[in-house]
Amino acid sequence: MAFVSGLKCRECGREQPASPVNVCDFCFGPMEVVYDYATISEVVSRDRIEAGPLSIWRYGDLLPADSDNPVDIMAGYTPLLKADNLGKRLGLNNLYIKNDSVNPSFSFKDRVVSVAATKAREFGFETISCASTGNLACSVAAHAARAGMRAVVFIPADLERGKVVGAAIYGPTLVAVDGTYDQVNRLCSELADNDDYRWAFVNINMRPYYAEGSKTLGYEVAEQLGWRLPDHVVVPSASGAMFTKIWKGFNELACLGLLDGVEASSFGPDQNTVHHPAVTTQMHMAQAEGCSPIVSAWDNDEARITPVRPDSLAKSLAIGNPADGIYSLRVINNSGGSAYAVPEDQIVSGIRLLAETEGIFTETAGGVTVSALAHLAEKGAIGPDELTVVYITGNGLKTQEAVEDEVVNPLTIKPTISSFEAAFNG
Ligand SMILES: *Cc1c(COP(=O)(O)O)cnc(C)c1O
Ligand SMILES: [Zn+2]
Secondary structure (H helix, E strand, O other), X not given: OOOEEEEEXXXXXXXXXXXXXXXXXXXXXXXXXXXXXXXXXXXXXXXXXXXXXXXXXXXXXXXXXXXXXXXXXOOOOOOEEEOHHHHXXXXXXXXXXXXXXXXXXXXXXXXXXXXXXXXXXXXXXXXEEEEOOOHHHHHHHHHHHHHOOEEEXXXXXXXXXXXXXXXXXXXXXXXXXXXXXXXXXXXXXXXXXOOOOOOEEOOOOOHXXXXXXXXXXXXXXXXXXXXXXXXXXXXXXOOOHHHHXXXXXXXXXXXXXXXXXXXXXXXXXXXXXXXXXXXXXXXXXXXXXXXXXXXXXXXOOOOOOOOOOOOOOOHHHOOOOOOOHHHHHHHHHHHOOEEEEEOHHXXXXXXXXXXXXXXXXXXXXXXHHHHHHHHHHHOOOOXXXXXXXXXXXXXXXXXXXXXXXXXOOOOOOOOOHHHHHHHHHO
């Protein structure tokens, strides 16, 4: 059962019953899920969460879909590890990595898709679909296979091979569009409005439910830290949805009294922008220079986002017109955080630094995140002893072409000791 009381427009505040829509009929603002927090606060507890399944569904009371019957390939419950080697390199003594690259389809997108697929089935859809920058395609196809639903996934034609194969293997209808992600997204928005295609587009008509799945990245880190929040988080952003939802997750935990030493408090009249005073985490956003519309708006002190045409190695972050851009700017402001655009030539060095220090092979988005972390440490925005969590959201085996010319070639030898020793000592 889900404690959802409806949808509410983030701009004009109008409410309506929960249905598969993402924009307000009155002002075209984005819709967000409204919860019955009064009932949630009676039900939820740390004990209940800790006794729950080892997936995002342990936080089912705080998710907008039926947690008794989820489409679950075991997304979430990923490791949070203390990163002493990387920390030493960067002068940070209290650094943790949230390693979300080990989700079932190898990115954090499994969290959002598990929620969206569950909700789509509740609404009676038989087909799930999406406009993807790559990882979403893999995750939608995987969850559709698990649920016995049809998947139709749309990707830009220039995607990395690992993402095309990593989606195709689950047997979806895979549509490669000759265009940018933003063009793919526009096409899918038109299809979602067309009565001939009554499909659940997870990041379009299902977006209010889908986006909520990213709150679990906030809940899990808090739980793994012993129901405490970090001083800083570093988060890679495309649409900005994950960034805003990690913040929302932290604030929900505080308001519900689930954090150590924090009194429960009311969610206030506008629950979606509530900032509990006990939440002092500074939210730092990382984008790649070749697609950094949110960082540009932040740097220029603008309240609006100017769309860009992406040209970046970090294809999973290549959204030129980010749906949650303005809301991300508010989160940066409210949290005293920052935003940084990583130069394109530092993406691969970030991937290598993480691999060589901590044994974690991340994709290009992770390279962006690690290089942004290094920048924040270097300029002193993160103090040496402050508790910092860096979110690693995708797996390096999907973007091998980014690094294959950079890694050392194997020693090629004959199957003899002498050949080995000649090569090894040479
Ligand atoms: C999609 C994606 C992101 C960005 O998510 P948004 O919620 O759109 O900002 C970050 N990292 C990876 C690996 C992704 O696939
Ligand atoms: Zn509205």
